[in-house]
Amino acid sequence: MIKKILVANRGEIACRVIRACKEMSIKSVSVYSDVDVNSPHVSMADEAVCIGPANPSESYLNFDKIIDAAKSTSSDAIHPGYGFLSENGDFAQHVIDSDLIFIGPSPETIKVMGDKAESKKMMDEAGVPTIPGHDGELSGNIDSIAKNIGFPLMVKAAAGGGGKGMRAVYKPEELSGAIESASNEARNSFGNDTLILERFLDKPRHIEVQILGDQKGNIIHLFERECTIQRRHQKIIEESPSSAITNKLRKQMGEAAIKAAEVTNYHSTGTVEFLYQDGEFFFLEMNTRLQVEHGVTEMVCGVDLVKWQIRIANGEELTLSQKDIKQRGHSIECRIYAEDPSRNFLPTPGFVRKLNLPIGPGIRNDVGIIEGQEVSSSYDPLLSKLVVWDSNRADAIDKMNYALGNFVVLGLITNQPFLKEVISNEEFVKGNFDTNFISENFADWKLEDIPLEAIASALLSSKSSSSAVVSKDSNTVVSSPWNQKGHWRQGL
Amino acid sequence: MSERLTLGDKSFDVKLRRSGDNFTLIIGDDEFQGSYSKTLDGGINVKFGSSNSICYSEKNLDEVYVFANGKNYFFKHSKIRFDSVDQEEISEDRVMSPITGKLLDSKEAKGNSVSKGDVVLVLEAMKMEHRLTAPRDGKISRMTEVEVGGQVKEGDFMFELEDE
Numbered sequence: 001m002i003k004k005i006l007v008a009n010r011g012e013i014a015c016r017v018i019r020a021c022k023e024m025s026i027k028s029v030s031v032y033s034d035v036d037v038n039s040p041h042v043s044m045a046d047e048a049v050c051i052g053p054a055n056p057s058e059s060y061l062n063f064d065k066i067i068d069a070a071k072s073t074s075s076d077a078i079h080p081g082y083g084f085l086s087e088n089g090d091f092a093q094h095v096i097d098s099d100l101i102f103i104g105p106s107p108e109t110i111k112v113m114g115d116k117a118e119s120k121k122m123m124d125e126a127g128v129p130t131i132p133g134h135d136g137e138l139s140g141n142i143d144s145i146a147k148n149i150g151f152p153l154m155v156k157a158a159a160g161g162g163g164k165g166m167r168a169v170y171k172p173e174e175l176s177g178a179i180e181s182a183s184n185e186a187r188n189s190f191g192n193d194t195l196i197l198e199r200f201l202d203k204p205r206h207i208e209v210q211i212l213g214d215q216k217g218n219i220i221h222l223f224e225r226e227c228t229i230q231r232r233h234q235k236i237i238e239e240s241p242s243s244a245i246t247n248k249l250r251k252q253m254g255e256a257a258i259k260a261a262e263v264t265n266y267h268s269t270g271t272v273e274f275l276y277q278d279g280e281f282f283f284l285e286m287n288t289r290l291q292v293e294h295g296v297t298e299m300v301c302g303v304d305l306v307k308w309q310i311r312i313a314n315g316e317e318l319t320l321s322q323k324d325i326k327q328r329g330h331s332i333e334c335r336i337y338a339e340d341p342s343r344n345f346l347p348t349p350g351f352v353r354k355l356n357l358p359i360g361p362g363i364r365n366d367v368g369i370i371e372g373q374e375v376s377s378s379y380d381p382l383l384s385k386l387v388v389w390d391s392n393r394a395d396a397i398d399k400m401n402y403a404l405g406n407f408v409v410l411g412l413i414t415n416q417p418f419l420k421e422v423i424s425n426e427e428f429v430k431g432n433f434d435t436n437f438i439s440e441n442f443a444d445w446k447l448e449d450i451p452l453e454a455i456a457s458a459l460l461s462s463k464s465s466s467s468a469v470v471s472k473d474s475n476t477v478v479s480s481p482w483n484q485k486g487h488w489r490q491g492l
Numbered sequence: 493m494s495e496r497l498t499l500g501d502k503s504f505d506v507k508l509r510r511s512g513d514n515f516t517l518i519i520g521d522d523e524f525q526g527s528y529s530k531t532l533d534g535g536i537n538v539k540f541g542s543s544n545s546i547c548y549s550e551k552n553l554d555e556v557y558v559f560a561n562g563k564n565y566f567f568k569h570s571k572i573r574f575d576s577v578d579q580e581e582i583s584e585d586r587v588m589s590p591i592t593g594k595l596l597d598s599k600e601a602k603g604n605s606v607s608k609g610d611v612v613l614v615l616e617a618m619k620m621e622h623r624l625t626a627p628r629d630g631k632i633s634r635m636t637e638v639e640v641g642g643q644v645k646e647g648d649f650m651f652e653l654e655d656e
Contacts (some may be wrong), residue, residue, distance in 0.1 A: 184621065186613075322585070346616045349592055386580060392512065404562070408548050411550055414564060416564045447563070447565065450504075453540070453547055454561065455504060456508070456524075461549030
């Protein structure tokens with residue numbers, strides 16, 4: 001019986017899991033690195049353990065420190081969230097060997113599906129459609145391997161996910177550079193630099209199917225998520241349902257996803273990712289964890305996926321059958337990132353000086369930051385996920401536009417204004433897009449049409465303190481309260 | 493004395509004259525009459541004509557972060573004096589770090605000849621790699637003193653090219 005869960009993660013997903021624990025009256029334990037001491041996941045949990053310095057390999061990726069934290073707090077189970085150790089089969093095994101419950105699928109399943117070459121072979125055998133490519137060792141004459149697959153092709157980390165260690169190659173002469181940088185990134189992110197090559201569909205949509213299975217072999221799917229709007233191969237806007245597929249295809253993709261889960265003896269939440277183009281879909285990979293964008297599925301299906309993960313890990317049987325699962329209305333998620341879309345989405349660390357979240361019916365914020373917090377360059381720049389639900393896609397877009405338009409985050413540059421323009425883009429509204437949408441339509445994006453109100457409030461702010469003194473020589477405001485006392489310093 | 497607000501490659505020379513709750517915003521030759529009041533949660537209700545907008549702003553040294561009309565903006569803010577000298581023009585041959593992060597790899601050394609597009613340095617921030625390439629053909633005349641594995645800040649000098 002799970003009575004206490006250690007959440008081996010940070011940011012919004014740690015907060016999401018802790019919230020589920022609280023709803024289920026399960027005690028929660030956070031782990032954190034030095035730089036995260038003021039992060040909300042630390043104060044939200046019942047207990048918190050510092051597990052080391054900012055460098056993930058010495059904290060959030062360190063098996064022993066996490067297991068020790070679980071043992072010292074008498075936790076029964078570990079929830080890995082997404083990223084970090086969530087798809088590390090060795091870690092899952094380590095957790096089990098330490099007499100703890102791993103909230104996720106079995107280590108064997110994680111290992112098989114984490115090996116993209118192996119998982120593709122398995123899907124081929126199970127009759128799930130896959131993309132043509134080279135799934136063996138990348139040795140010998142790489143150029144001739146690439147020529148056989150054809151260009152454009154994709155270099156991918158065999159152990160990867162989340163767009164890391166991936167490079168599209170359009171010309172043979174770009175191949176060696178792409179292989180080098182992808183293997184470096186793969187080694188740094190996953191500790192494994194094995195690469196695979198495959199054909200690159202040029203106008204695909206990225207559509208994935210959520211599955212949920214228990215330890216008794218019951219598996220259901222919770223329909224699809226449309227994850228086509230991406231920058232640098234990472235999703236920024238997701239929705240459910242997808243406006244691209246027919247009900248017939250929806251059914252076929254759901255059945256293929258269940259087949260994929262069955263052949264891997266899958267239990268817990270998982271996602272089968274497909275590329276879709278011109279009425280055909282191909283297995284891309286399976287993510288053996290909770291997905292960042294799980295919220296849109298929860299909104300349309302009315303199912304709490306994190307609570308089910310915990311129940312399943314606890315040995316409980318699924319009480320939902322396939323016919324219980326219906327897609328109702330439409331849900332959209334926008335990922336609020338600390339990044340600058342006008343400078344090729346460069347990460348933009350900083351301090352969160354002001355945070356006002358939008359509220360209202362059908363608006364959900366999965367937040368990982370609080371006012372006064374530093375967003376460091378050590379971790380992923382995802383700050384918050386803004387999710388809306390409404391009865392149809394057009395209304396959901398209107399609601400997202402409203403919600404984004406009331407999302408105040410000051411102190412660092414975010415992609416909020418960019419998301420607002422993408423959501424209002426005519427082709428997006430029509431549902432006409434593929435994964436190239438952002439690079440084709442927003443390549444040289446800049447904030448245009450700065451309103452008078454923005455300029456007025458910038459100046460009103462710079463003069464807002466009557467005690468501000470302008471120094472004679474440097475013209476800098478020396479006694480503005482903002483210079484002297486940020487929220488994050490109070491109490492030090 | 494007027495003030496300069498810069499957003500990306502746009503700059504505005506602006507002045508704000510206040511009289512009680514009313515103000516005149518002067519941008520170049522244009523003047524706009526407005527008024528404002530503070531909200532309980534630290535916002536500013538800015539009014540031009542009959543339209544209201546709840547705005548928020550936070551200032552930190554020369555940076556001003558503003559939320560207005562549904563979007564978050566980031567301005568660089570400076571005061572302008574008539575006797576101020578223009579900032580030293582940044583040479584195109586000089587490459588600065590576009591991000592704060594870690595120096596992951598150094599592909600070239602001082603004195604090496606490079607062609608336009610060659611990767612010179614590799615940076616990493618938030619688990620993503622960023623490659624700094626040579627902006628033109630030339631020889632590397634200066635290199636950052638940060639060692640591989642060390643931290644760099646946005647705007648730090650990275651390397652400089654000269655003619656061969």
